[in-house]
Amino acid sequence: MTALTQVAPATAVRRRGAGRRQVLHWIAVHSFGLALGLVFTLPIVFVVLTAFMSDQQALTSDLWPRDWHPENFLTVFQKAPMLEYFANSMLYSLLATAFMLVSSVPAAYALSRLRWRGSNFAFMIVIAAMMLPPQVVAVPIYSMWANLGLTGTLWPLVVPYLLGDAFSIFLLRQFFVTVPQDYFDAARMDGCSEIQILYRVLVPMTKPGLAAAGLFTFLYTWNDYFGPLLYVGEKQDSWTLSLALASFRGMHQTQWNLTMAATVLVLVPVIVLFLFAQKSFVRGITFTGVKG
């Protein structure tokens, strides 16, 4: 885990003399890095710049706004009930994240610490569920909610999290298995019940894991488009931001500046969250991929 910050020392041997070559090497490496960074940021930069253009200029191939129109961001709120959509997105993401933590933490503990008949099989099913493309089971789950008369509401989107989320269970398990067995034995000696072990010993020790799982769930639901499209696509009151954003283009075909301004508004919370929690993201991904 700490390995990410290691630097291999092999080059140190060669670093004698050859000052000029070293400078050239430094320039080459950094310009390559810069170019890579540019390639990855260019689309976003263009989105932000277009958001400040007039609607005429947004249709041209200009890269830089001739004059700046920060009022575009206010116009977006007049054209569409963005605050309502924002509230819907927040509700969906926060409920899903809270539900996930309540349900997946005990399940992950049971999978990581308890050997019972079929525990390996259960783990295999969790992995299979995690890897299933959401479209495969979309139809039957949709008809189930339709039969319950709950399509058009946010319930079909959040209730499944109350029962656990395969990816989160998997991720939490990956964190839980790193805790040495001694802690559990000691806690049991002291007479802790399993629930106490979970919430007094394990959870405080694996806060980064909980943070990562929470962040991934929040982000996944915040960015989700397929789910809201299926369940609330026809009911504009319940639209989430990503749904609203996608339809923004259709409604205001010619007004790319406004579409891009709305895009920036959706983008900002995600980027802020990411910058604050970058470490958790990186740790979460590393745990999913390497130890998988």
Added chain:
Amino acid sequence: MARNGKRVLAWLPPMAPSVVLLGLFVVGPIAWCLYAAFTNTALTGIAARRPQFVGLDNFKNLFTSADVGASLWLTVLFVLGSAVVGQNGAGMLLAVFMQRRSRVLRGIVGTIVVAAWVLPEVVAAFAVYAFLNTNGTLNEVLGALGLGGQNWLYTAPLFAVVLANIWRGTAFSMLVYQAALSEVPSDLTEAAEVDGAGPVRRFWHVVLPVIRRTVVTNLMLITLQTLGVFALIFVLTAGGPDNKTRTLPLLMYEQAFKFGQIGYGTAIAVVLLALGAVFSLVYIRSLKTEV
């Protein structure tokens, strides 16, 4: 082992929701899919109330329809191009490049690459649209270099969605490989260097065998993730032009939810499931054979 038995009983309550989940949202639907794929279930009309068993009809239609064949082929190309070659290759290149760089450089490039990964798919689609359309950034840059531009989304739509998915998804592979590379024992690579192996041979013969398991795991994860990509394509090209980017998830959505052909749409979902299983089997086999 009475004690063990008691412990299992103590654990049933916390596991129960997950068992319900797996039954309700995973096992049940898959079973339902496998059944509905053989019926003429529809979203509305008579077939919605009393679906009939139609045997292999859906699959007969499926395999005789040019649509599904084309869609299946597009999906394979999309996965190979954007996940197996694109994200995987670019992620590895980035990870190797960043391996011995200064903290600052790694921090900046890493943040930028991962930032693309956290974007909503809709936002990513818009950004790529802005980059690739007739008046987009790419044409502007090409124009400045004296090269003619074109509407990439029409002339090379598959290329556009592949590029979009690489741009958005590379961060995952990069982070996974960065972590894996840092765990390769440095005395191994140093020994190879002393023996006179160049950087390419060192990577191919020393580093790659060590991180092989991670590579396969990563390939499996990004392949299955890419099979489920929907919003990125739906918003960027809506499957067009001329259905040239209509991958299986889009085709399934169109048939089941837009045209109400639930049975037929489910049969497409089964094809998607089978495709994922084929990829997974190939990866798992590649772990078992050799070395």
